[in-house]
Amino acid sequence: MKRREFMKSAAVFVSGVAVSISALELLDPQEVLAKNPDLRWGFLVDTYKCVGCGMCVKACKIENDIPLEANVTRTWVERYVMTKQGEVLKDSPDGAQHGYTSKLIDQNASGMKKVADEDITQAFFVPKLCNHCELAACVQVCPVGATYSTADGVVLVDRKWCIGCGYCIMGCPYGVRFFHPVEHTADKCTLCYHRISKGGDTACAQACPFGARKLGNLRDPNDPVAKIILTQRVGVLRPEYGTKPQCYYIGLNEEVR
Amino acid sequence: MVEQAAQAAQMLVHGEAWTIKDLFVLPNEYVYWSIQIVLYPYMTGLVAGAFVLSSLYHVFGVEKLKEIARFALVFSFALLPVAMLPLLLHLQQPLRGIHVMVTPHFTSAISAFGIVFMTYAVIVASEIWFVYRKFIIESIHRLENKQRTGIDGLLLLIYRIISLGATDLSPAAIRADHKATKILAGIGIPVACFLHGYAGFIFGSVKANALWMTPLMPVIFIMSAVVSGIALCLICYAIFMWLRRWALPRGKNFFLPDQLAGTMNLNESDLREMQEHETTLTAKYLRIFMILAITLELLDIIFRGYTAVKSWDILRQVIYEHDFVKIFVLQYGIGNALPFILLLLPGLTTRRACVASVLVLFGVFMMRWNVVIGGQAFSLTFDGFMEYALPIIPHDIETFKEGLGGMLLVFSAPFVIFYFLNMIFPAFYNSDDEAH
Numbered sequence: 001m002k003r004r005e006f007m008k009s010a011a012v013f014v015s016g017v018a019v020s021i022s023a024l025e026l027l028d029p030q031e032v033l034a035k036n037p038d039l040r041w042g043f044l045v046d047t048y049k050c051v052g053c054g055m056c057v058k059a060c061k062i063e064n065d066i067p068l069e070a071n072v073t074r075t076w077v078e079r080y081v082m083t084k085q086g087e088v089l090k091d092s093p094d095g096a097q098h099g100y101t102s103k104l105i106d107q108n109a110s111g112m113k114k115v116a117d118e119d120i121t122q123a124f125f126v127p128k129l130c131n132h133c134e135l136a137a138c139v140q141v142c143p144v145g146a147t148y149s150t151a152d153g154v155v156l157v158d159r160k161w162c163i164g165c166g167y168c169i170m171g172c173p174y175g176v177r178f179f180h181p182v183e184h185t186a187d188k189c190t191l192c193y194h195r196i197s198k199g200g201d202t203a204c205a206q207a208c209p210f211g212a213r214k215l216g217n218l219r220d221p222n223d224p225v226a227k228i229i230l231t232q233r234v235g236v237l238r239p240e241y242g243t244k245p246q247c248y249y250i251g252l253n254e255e256v257r
Numbered sequence: 258m259v260e261q262a263a264q265a266a267q268m269l270v271h272g273e274a275w276t277i278k279d280l281f282v283l284p285n286e287y288v289y290w291s292i293q294i295v296l297y298p299y300m301t302g303l304v305a306g307a308f309v310l311s312s313l314y315h316v317f318g319v320e321k322l323k324e325i326a327r328f329a330l331v332f333s334f335a336l337l338p339v340a341m342l343p344l345l346l347h348l349q350q351p352l353r354g355i356h357v358m359v360t361p362h363f364t365s366a367i368s369a370f371g372i373v374f375m376t377y378a379v380i381v382a383s384e385i386w387f388v389y390r391k392f393i394i395e396s397i398h399r400l401e402n403k404q405r406t407g408i409d410g411l412l413l414l415i416y417r418i419i420s421l422g423a424t425d426l427s428p429a430a431i432r433a434d435h436k437a438t439k440i441l442a443g444i445g446i447p448v449a450c451f452l453h454g455y456a457g458f459i460f461g462s463v464k465a466n467a468l469w470m471t472p473l474m475p476v477i478f479i480m481s482a483v484v485s486g487i488a489l490c491l492i493c494y495a496i497f498m499w500l501r502r503w504a505l506p507r508g509k510n511f512f513l514p515d516q517l518a519g520t521m522n523l524n525e526s527d528l529r530e531m532q533e534h535e536t537t538l539t540a541k542y543l544r545i546f547m548i549l550a551i552t553l554e555l556l557d558i559i560f561r562g563y564t565a566v567k568s569w570d571i572l573r574q575v576i577y578e579h580d581f582v583k584i585f586v587l588q589y590g591i592g593n594a595l596p597f598i599l600l601l602l603p604g605l606t607t608r609r610a611c612v613a614s615v616l617v618l619f620g621v622f623m624m625r626w627n628v629v630i631g632g633q634a635f636s637l638t639f640d641g642f643m644e645y646a647l648p649i650i651p652h653d654i655e656t657f658k659e660g661l662g663g664m665l666l667v668f669s670a671p672f673v674i675f676y677f678l679n680m681i682f683p684a685f686y687n688s689d690d691e692a693h
Binding site: 067069070071072073076088089090091092094095107108109110137139140141142143144145146161162163164165166167169170171172173174175176177178179181184185241242257 | 268269270271272273277278279280281282283284285286287289290344347348349350353354356357360361362364365366367368370459463464465466636637638639640641
């Protein structure tokens with residue numbers, strides 16, 4: 001075989017193999033199976049039911065190996081106190097993992113603030129977690145594709161591929177991301193993907209004694225969560241960023257951001 | 258007790274050591290991007306600015322900038338690896354940094370870094386090669402014909418490798434070199450602007466951040482980049498020339514291979530004249546770019562105040578209260594207004610241009626600081642503030658990297674690189690060529 005002929009047939013062979021392999025890539029059976037249009041996970045928070053016990057935060061940290069003593073958390077509960085003077089006070093000490101047992105409001109460097117009971121016009125708790133956005137900013141900005149959306153709508157981080165640049169943390173308008181203190185990669189709520197994909201519930205929803213947190217399939221009209229979202233007045237956090245969050249809130253008001 | 262404390266220290270999450278929170282801040286919010294990310298656009302800006310300065314001569318034929326242009330080109334190359342250094346120091350997984358190059362995720366602004374950076378590096382490297390090709394070949398001949406010491410041998414080997422076997426010194430070949438230099442410098446300007454404008458885009462496109470999100474960001478970054486690059490070249494050029502002037506009567510030749518010294522017939526007054534001429538002329542270009550940079554920055558603030566959207570409430574507090582000294586005194590006052598006046602006063606001397614340039618460099622650094630740290634000075638909820646306390650004395654690798662130590666490391670790196678690079682490509686070599 002002459003050199004020219006060898007080169008020719010080698011080129012034909014390589015391109016032929018490349019084309020057929022890329023066809024296999026296009027029809028990845030796993031991907032086809034995972035693209036289940038009947039499933040889109042969503043979350044519903046009923047702020048009227050939350051009492052700020054912090055059980056969800058604790059359960060989440062234990063379930064997902066986020067050290068309890070580390071000052072970061074995948075989910076947290078915020079307290080809102082509004083006064084007659086029109087002041088809006090908010091706090092979330094340690095993400096509320098120990099529950100709200102004191103009336104003092106933690107204002108960080110400005111110290112603890114006390115509001116007299118008679119001055120309070122309303123007070124409530126708002127649990128927060130990743131919104132698993134339809135158009136997640138964090139997925140868009142990850143430079144290496146370590147953050148991705150699953151076909152059933154959950155935003156996950158690949159700990160083996162994350163370079164730890166922090167761009168996703170900066171890009172998230174909800175502050176749900178942080179650096180894991182042990183893994184040193186970006187970390188966030190996975191909606192307990194390891195549990196829900198086996199038919200279980202999220203750790204936080206399971207731990208909530210009042211049913212303030214619920215997981216559901218938004219594509220199933222008979223799903224209790226989907227039903228509420230369809231039939232009641234619910235809101236999402238900061239829709240102005242165009243991320244289409246998929247965590248819905250009952251009893252959301254303007255002060256909650 | 259000690260164990261508990263040690264465990265708690267170990268559990269210190271990234272950002273916690275230097276973040277001071279005030280009022281309501283979300284539990285996961287910290288100043289995640291600290292001094293290294295301040296330095297990243299700063300160093301990238303210096304690279305781009307130095308290159309634009311060198312191109313003023315190569316492309317636009319500003320003949321009078323010939324001397325400083327060559328220096329700026331070599332210095333820009335020395336700065337180049339340092340533009341990447343802060344990013345590597347900042348990554349939580351620095352060993353995986355290469356992923357940005359091998360698996361870029363193209364919807365991310367950062368993913369283009371590898372491509373833009375490498376393109377720019379290749380352009381600068383090839384431009385230097387064309388500018389110095391004649392010198393490389395001459396050096397090979399010179400070194401071959403002399404008694405070589407160890408260093409000479411090494412140098413000869415390096416020159417032989419980087420000559421790439423292109424030993425043709427015919428007039429036609431030299432002309433081709435000149436043409437290639439001009440073309441590369443021409444392509445280099447947009448690429449340098451892109452390299453830096455793109456650093457601005459990384460910030461400007463973060464929609465979650467009220468301070469960063471503006472389409473003006475890339476343009477502001479480019480202008481301040483050119484300003485800082487010119488100022489740094491001006492200072493370094495002046496200082497290196499002072500050193501050479503100091504050394505000349507003492508029979509030494511700084512920044513030039515000893516063998517070349519004899520060929521250049523230098524004397525003290527020539528050097529002084531050259532220095533004065535180049536620095537004052539460069540200062541003129543510095544003024545022009547300063548006006549552009551300040552105009553854009555002020556436009557940004559005025560526009561935000563005038564439109565006063567929801568986030569303006571917290572931004573106003575950050576800009577006019579929390580960061581007032583940093584923005585209006587340090588950045589605009591000492592870093593912009595003062596040097597501008599110094600440069601405008603008649604009878605500009607090298608010394609005054611240098612003082613002004615130092616202030617300009619400080620001003621641009623403060624601008625980067627106020628953008629990067631200032632953008633994280635308030636909570637996403639607009640209800641609280643965060644302050645970055647620069648770690649001075651490091652107690653672990655993290656507080657070193659993201660503190661004063663890391664900052665000094667990055668600042669000193671380009672000079673170390675320049676020292677060695679200058680041995681191969683003497684930045685002050687004044688060939689009698691008409692071009693280059």
